[in-house]
Amino acid sequence: MQREPESAAIEIRDLTVVRGGDEVLHGLTLQIAPGRITGLLGPSGCGKTTLMRAIVGVQVVAAGEVRVLGAEAGSAPLRRRVGYVTQAPSVYGDLTVRENLEYFSKVLAVPERRIDEVLEAVSLEARAGQIVESLSGGQRARVSLATALLNSPDLLILDEPTVGLDPVLREELWARFHELTERGTTLLVSSHVMDEASRCDALLLMREGEILRQGTPAELRRDTGEEDIGGAFLALVAAAESGEAPTGRGDDR
Amino acid sequence: MSARGSIATARRVLRQLRRDPRTIALLLLVPVALITLLKFVFDGQPQTFQRIGAPLVGLFPFTTMFLITSITMLRERTTGTLERLMSMPIAKFDLLLGYGVAFALVASVQAALTASVAYAALDLETAGPAWGVIALAIANALLGMSLGLFVSAFARTEFQVIQFMPAFIFPQLLLCGLFVDRDLMAPALDAASYALPLTYAFDALERVTAGEAFGGALALDVAVVAGVIAVSLALGAMTLRRRTP
Numbered sequence: 303m304q305r306e307p308e309s310a311a312i313e314i315r316d317l318t319v320v321r322g323g324d325e326v327l328h329g330l331t332l333q334i335a336p337g338r339i340t341g342l343l344g345p346s347g348c349g350k351t352t353l354m355r356a357i358v359g360v361q362v363v364a365a366g367e368v369r370v371l372g373a374e375a376g377s378a379p380l381r382r383r384v385g386y387v388t389q390a391p392s393v394y395g396d397l398t399v400r401e402n403l404e405y406f407s408k409v410l411a412v413p414e415r416r417i418d419e420v421l422e423a424v425s426l427e428a429r430a431g432q433i434v435e436s437l438s439g440g441q442r443a444r445v446s447l448a449t450a451l452l453n454s455p456d457l458l459i460l461d462e463p464t465v466g467l468d469p470v471l472r473e474e475l476w477a478r479f480h481e482l483t484e485r486g487t488t489l490l491v492s493s494h495v496m497d498e499a500s501r502c503d504a505l506l507l508m509r510e511g512e513i514l515r516q517g518t519p520a521e522l523r524r525d526t527g528e529e530d531i532g533g534a535f536l537a538l539v540a541a542a543e544s545g546e547a548p549t550g551r552g553d554d555r
Numbered sequence: 556m557s558a559r560g561s562i563a564t565a566r567r568v569l570r571q572l573r574r575d576p577r578t579i580a581l582l583l584l585v586p587v588a589l590i591t592l593l594k595f596v597f598d599g600q601p602q603t604f605q606r607i608g609a610p611l612v613g614l615f616p617f618t619t620m621f622l623i624t625s626i627t628m629l630r631e632r633t634t635g636t637l638e639r640l641m642s643m644p645i646a647k648f649d650l651l652l653g654y655g656v657a658f659a660l661v662a663s664v665q666a667a668l669t670a671s672v673a674y675a676a677l678d679l680e681t682a683g684p685a686w687g688v689i690a691l692a693i694a695n696a697l698l699g700m701s702l703g704l705f706v707s708a709f710a711r712t713e714f715q716v717i718q719f720m721p722a723f724i725f726p727q728l729l730l731c732g733l734f735v736d737r738d739l740m741a742p743a744l745d746a747a748s749y750a751l752p753l754t755y756a757f758d759a760l761e762r763v764t765a766g767e768a769f770g771g772a773l774a775l776d777v778a779v780v781a782g783v784i785a786v787s788l789a790l791g792a793m794t795l796r797r798r799t800p
Contacts (some may be wrong), residue, residue, distance in 0.1 A: 321800060358642055362800045376797060381644040392635030396574045397567070408563030409645045433574070449639070 311336035311457055311488040312357055317366035319352050326352050328511045329366065334490060334504070337483055341502030342492040343535065349511040350492040351389065354459050357490065358386040371456055382410070385455035389462045391446035395435035399426060399445050402434060403452065410453040420448040423478055425471070440466045447475075458482065460491045464498065476501050496532035507535055514538050560645040564653020565660075568627070572661065582623075582661065586615040586669040594677045607733055608679045610760035612669045613688050614733070616662035616696035617756065618724055624658065624703030625716045632707070637795065647792045651704065655697060655788075662696030663689065682766030691763060694780055695756050701787040702752075708794030727753035732761070755779040 312334035319327040326349045334340050342350050355361035356368050359376015368375035371383055393402045403417045421427045424444040429437060434445055447463060460479075464472045476498075479489055483503070491502065499505055500519050507514040507522070515522060515538050519531060526537040572579060590611060597604040631637040640650060666689045673679040681688070706723060710716040730740070730748040737745045737754070748754045759776035767773050 360638055360642055360798055362798045376642075378644070381642060384642070386639070386642055388635050388638070390635055392639045394567070394571060394636060395634070396571050401567070401570055405563055405567040406639075406643070409560055409640065409643050411559060411644070 309336065310334060311371060312490070313367075313369045314357075315367045317353075317356060317368060318364045319349075319356060319361060320364045321352065325364075326511050327356070330511075330513055332506065332513055332516060334488065334506075336488045337486050338503035339479055339483055339489045339491060339501070340504045340506060341499050342490060342506045342508060343496060343499055343531070344494065344508030344514070346494055348508045350494075350508055351461055353508070354386070354461055354490065354492060358384060358459055360386075382453060383456045385450035385453070385458045387443075387447050387450045387458075387460045387463060389465070391434075391442040393434055393442070393445050393449060395442075396433065398431050398433055399437070399448075400430040402445060403448060406449045407452050412453050416452050416454075420451040423451055424448045425474060438466075440468070440471065443467070444471075444475075454485075455487070457488045457490070460489065462492055462494070464493065464495075496530065496535060499531035505531070507538060509539060509542070514542060557646070557649060560649035561652040561656065564645075564650055565656040568654060568657035569660070571627075572657075582619060583665055583668055586612070586619075586665060587672045589615070590669055590673050591677060594673075604677075605680060608673055608677070609670075609681045609683075609685075609688050609764040610733060610757055612666060612673055613692040613695055613760040614728070614753075614757065615669060616665055616692045617699040617753065618720070618728075619665065619699070620658050620662055620696040621699035621703040621724060622717075622720060623661075624654065624700040625707040625710065625719060626713055627654075628704055628707035629710055629713060629716050638799070641795065641797045647795045650795070651788055651792055654704070655700060658696055658700045659693050663693050666692030666696075681764040683763045687763040688760065691756070691760050691777075694759075694777070694784075697784050698752060698756060698780055701784045701791060704791035705787045705794065708791070724753075727751045730754065731757040733757055752780060752783040755783075 310333040314330055314332050317327055317330040318325060330353065342353065344350055352361060356363055357370060357375055359368070359370070359374075359380065370380055373380050394405070397405070399421070400417065403420065404414070407414060407417055418427070421430055424447050426441065426444055426448065429441060434442055437445070443463065443466060447460070450458060464475060467475065479491065482489060491498075493499075502519065504516070504518055505522060506516050514535070517525070522531060522534045523529065526534040528534040528537055590608065593608065593611065594604050628637075631640075670685050670689055670692075674685055702723065706719045707716060710719065728734075730737070730744055730751055731753040732748070737748050740748070755776040759773055759780065762773045762776065
């Protein structure tokens with residue numbers, strides 16, 4: 303069931319990242335399948351954001367190779383094909399929602415009709431004329447997401463996109479994510495909330511700068527005999543700490 | 556490089572500014588108030604006002620644009636919008652050009668307003684034309700912008716950015732010849748003033764207000780200012796990193 307390297311949307315080999323003198327990613331090797339939602343799960347501070355930044359190509363990398371959609375991460379052709387939504391909404395707070403989208407649509411050279419499409423996609427049509435600063439945290443996060451959707455990227459990297467959202471909106475966004483994969487978009491979504499794992503097609507469990515385990519939610523539950531992913535995660539951590547290798551692949555070092 | 560990204564950026568920067576009417580009022584009215592203040596400070600020695608009034612009109616945009624650019628760029632860096640832009644298909648030069656166009660527009664309005672008040676209401680008289688002063692004011696705004704852009708890379712907080720003002724700008728104002736002729740300074744300071752861009756900006760303003768025709772020393776001054784703008788924009792562009800640690 304290991305995928306062919308050519309078909310992987312993201313291919314990472316021996317990725318090491320050092321930040322502020324500390325090694326935060328310790329030689330990761332992994333592949334992410336195209337056209338699916340891969341959940342990147344792990345406790346706060348385990349290196350999820352750093353891994354995502356390396357995939358987007360905005361992270362200085364100490365060693366290793368990151369290839370995205372067949373090109374080197376961060377290379378110029380990918381700037382039109384990869385969308386990245388940071389954890390903190392990165393939009394202009396002193397502009398309206400529409401003005402933000404107008405600006406970024408010009409930068410991305412996409413037609414203006416995309417603005418209304420992405421506003422609808424994140425259910426913010428009614429807020430288009432509002433100054434971003436005056437929106438709630440969850441709404442601001444959706445403006446940031448809308449910006450990343452403007453150019454219909456082939457790969458969408460979302461860092462904790464559902465933090466601060468009410469359950470109804472969370473449900474709606476996950477439905478949107480699945481719609482995107484039906485159109486062939488690859489999504490990498492990070493979360494530290496384990497209950498979001500069951501919504502993903504594949505999972506990457508991370509801990510302390512290493513990939514603890516990679517597989518589908520069903521595989522993880524089956525292999526650990528746990529009912530939920532949170533339990534599976536704890537079982538894998540316990541197994542790693544007792545020195546007993548967790549079963550199967552994904553124990554990359 | 557494409558005009559699309561620059562025009563969009565200039566529009567966006569101006570829209571952001573429009574949302575902040577208090578800043579616009581301060582930008583336009585503070586220089587007018589200061590030049591008026593200066594007029595009456597030199598009530599007893601009007602020749603001093605006639606000597607430095609016009610150069611000051613041309614120097615205000617330098618300090619304002621230095622501050623505005625360094626703070627705006629710092630905000631772009633800290634709010635993550637710069638990182639977003641750097642992951643998008645826009646050339647760094649286009650982004651900087653957009654900023655340059657927006658701030659040059661603001662500077663021209665600021666200089667025109669200050670100059671109008673100085674010439675019309677405060678009896679400022681210069682041998683050279685007012686438009687020459689305004690044209691140099693725009694060049695000085697770009698000089699302030701390019702230096703502000705560069706130093707913003709070395710500040711982590713807005714407090715630090717503000718401190719760059721006395722650190723970078725005040726010494727240049729003191730040494731450029733505005734307050735005291737450079738010939739009268741300690742020889743070491745006179746020599747140092749040749750290394751500071753504002754010296755050439757002030758010298759150009761003095762020559763234009765004295766009615767000197769373009770060419771020779773004036774052309775050299777303008778060339779130095781243009782060169783410093785180009786170099787610090789290039790250095791500033793280098794501080795806009797697609798990849799950060």
